[in-house]
Amino acid sequence: QELLDKLEDYKKELSGLRISKAIGNSAKNSKICSVRKNIARVLTVYNQRRKMELRKKYKNKKFKPYNLRKKLTKANRLELTPKQKVAMTL
Known part of the structure; x- marks a missing residue:
């Protein structure tokens, strides 16, 4: 939840910076790059945690989703599977 709140803050900040860039304030143009990278960092951590939780959920299940x-x-x-290797004739 904390990560999602951070993400919202960064997205709001980015939209504000884009608006100021469109208006013509070139003072904060360099900050756009760092905010975009911060958004990417937050999303990376969020997706990694989500995937770890899903792996724990499906750990001892018979079937797993393809992406896990x-x-x-x-x-x-x-x-060949071990069963197929044994069944092969010589």
Whole structure:
């Protein structure tokens, strides 16, 4: 909740800075970049925490959403399962 409040504050500040830029006050133009980066930082932390909570929720479940599954290379995805390896004839 605290992160969302910070995010709202930064977004309001950014909109104010954009308005002042449109009017012609060039004194605060350099601050726009730092505010945008702060918004990105807050969103990054928020999304990481949300994903960690979802991982805890689905930890011992049979099925997981695609975005929470382990990322594998194509070779690992196409590799035979242990059951298939045993079933192979020599």
